[in-house]
Amino acid sequence: MPTDDGRSHMNLGRIKKGLSNPRLVARFLREQGGNALLRWIFDDSGVRVLDQEWDTLVILDCGRYDIFAELEPSSGTLRKKRSAGSVTADFLKRNFSGRRAHDVVYLSANPQVANHREHLDVHKVIGMWHDDKREKQGQENRRGLTDPEPVVDRAIELHEEYPNKRHIVHLLPPHVPHIFKDGAELPTDSPYRNYEAARAGEVDASEMRDIYSENYEYVIDAIQPLIDEIDGKIVVTADHGELLGEGMPRWMKHLHNRWGNQWWKYDFGHYGDIDVPELVDVPWLELPVETRRETVSEPPVTDEYETESIRSQLEALGYR
Template sequence: MYSAFEIRRALANPVRIGLECNRLYHRRGYRRAYNPSGVDVFAEDWDSLILLDACRYDLFERHSRLPGDLQSRTSRGSGTAEFLRGNVAGRDLRDTVYVTANPQLYRYREELNATFHDVIHVWMAEGWDEEYGTVLPETTTRYAREAAERYPEKRLFVHYLQPHYPFVGSETTFDKGHVEDPDGGEDVFWLRLTDGRLDVDRETVWDAYAKNLDLVLPYVESLLEEFEGRTVVTSDHGNLFDERVFPLPMRVWGHPKGIHVENLVKVPWLVHETGTRKEVAAAAPVSEGRTVGEDVVADRLEALGYV
C-alpha cells in the first residue's frame, strides 16, 4: 500500500504518521475515495457555480457581503483532488464548461475521466502569474466572462484559487515560493506549521488568509451582477488553523486530504438569483485537448503546495 519512499518520509517526520492514521479512520481504511456525506454539487440546481478554493464557512460568513441567501453544505473532500473525485469522476458533464485556475483536474485527468463540454485551463502559460506563483482573481474573472459569452447555453463552473495560498492580498513571505523539505512531500507550508518547523502565530496566518478572500470577493460580486439565472458561490474544502482533528488528537494546519472534520468540509453555499434561468443543453465536447509539459504542471503544483 505504501511505497518505500513514503515509509521513509513518514519515519523521518512523525507528524505524517499521525495525519495518515486520521486519514485511515475518515476514509475507512481507504475504502472511501471521498467523503460520502458531502453534497453532490452537480446534482444541485444552479446555472453558474463559483468556487473559492480552500474557503471555510466561518471565514466567508464573516467577510462576505455578497448578495444572496447564505447556507452551508458539507463538501465531499478536504482537498481539491478529493472534491473532484467525489463530484466529477467518470461523469458526463457535457452541459457544463469548467473555467479553472487550479491544475488538479489536469493532473488527474486520466483517473477522473470526466467529460465536460469544455475545460478552460486558466493556469496554463498566459494565465499564470510568475511573480506571485498563482492565478490572480482578475485573470480568472476575465476568462469566466469570455466563457459566459461564448457558451450561453451551458452551466458555468468557475474555480478561483483564492483564498488558497499564496496570500496575494498580504505582504507575507512565509507562504511565497517553495522551501525544500528534507522529507520531500506535499503542502510543505502547512506541514511546516503543523510540525513546528515554521513558527508563525495563528493571527498572522489567519489575517493573510482573510485578506486573500477579501481580494477575490469584489471579482465574484462582479460576476454575480453579470451572470443570469441562479448562481451559487461555494468552496471545494475548508482549512485548519492549529485546530484539533480526531480520532488521533493532534493540532493541524492546512487542508490535509482525507480528513473530514467540520472546518475542513463545512463550506459556504450562497445562492443568488437574477434575471431569467438558462436553457441548458448538453453538446459534444469542443475542447482542443491542449496539453503542457509535465514540468509546467509540477511547477504550478509546487507553487500551490501540492508537491
C-alpha cells in the same frame, strides 16, 4: 524447522509487542494503510454539486464556511453545506466520477483539475494555471499563481462563447500562496505567503487567520464583475476548507502519512479524508436570480490548457 504454528506464534509475539508500544502501532497503521482507514471512516455524503440548481458555480478553493459567513456579501442566501471531500482531488472524484455533464464548461485556475481530468466527463475544460503574460516574471511571481482577476475576465468571455452551457469557475484564493497582508502585496520570500513558517512556530496562528481572511475577502470582491456581467443562477461555494491552526484529532495525525511524526505540521493546510468541520464545512451562497439560462448537452470538445506546467504548478501550490 518452523511450522505454520510457529510462524503464527512469532506474528502473535510481534502483535503483542506492538500493542505494548503505541508508537509502533501508529507507525504500522500509518505505513500499512492509515490513509485507507481514514478514507473508509470519512463521511463522503456531502453535497453533489451536479445535482444542485445553478447556471454558474463559482468555487473558491480552500474556502471555509465560518470565515465566509463573516465576510458574506449583503445579497443572497447563505447556507452551510458539507463537501464530499477535504481536498480538491477528492472533491473532483466524488462529484464527477461516473457522471456525464456535457452541459458543463469548467474553467479552473487549479491544475488539480487537469491532474484528475479522467474523472470529468464535461463539455470542455479550460485551465489557467499557466499564463504567458505572467510567466516572464517567473513561477514564483507575486500574483501569477493565484490572481483571480484574469480568471474572472476569462469566465466572462466563456459565458459569451458558450451561452447555452452551465459554467464552473474555479478560482484559487484563498488557497496559498497568499497575495496580500494588511493591504500590501506580499514579496515572494514572505513567511506569510504559505504555512511553512506557521508550521515551524515562527508565525502566530491568529496572524495566518487574518491573512487568510484578507485574501478570502479579496477574491469575494474580485468575483463581483462576473456576478454583474452574467445572467442565470449563480452559486458561490468552495471545494473544501482550510486548517488555520486548529489541527485535527491526534489519532488522525497518526494515521495520515503526509508529515509522518511531525504532528505539529498538520495544524495548517488541508489533507485528504480528514473529517473535521474546518475542512468539510463550505459556504453555499445562492445569489438572487431573475431568469435562468437555458442549457443543452453537447459532445465534449477539445480542452484548453498546457500539460507541461502542471507538475511545477502543483509543487508551487504545495501539492507535492
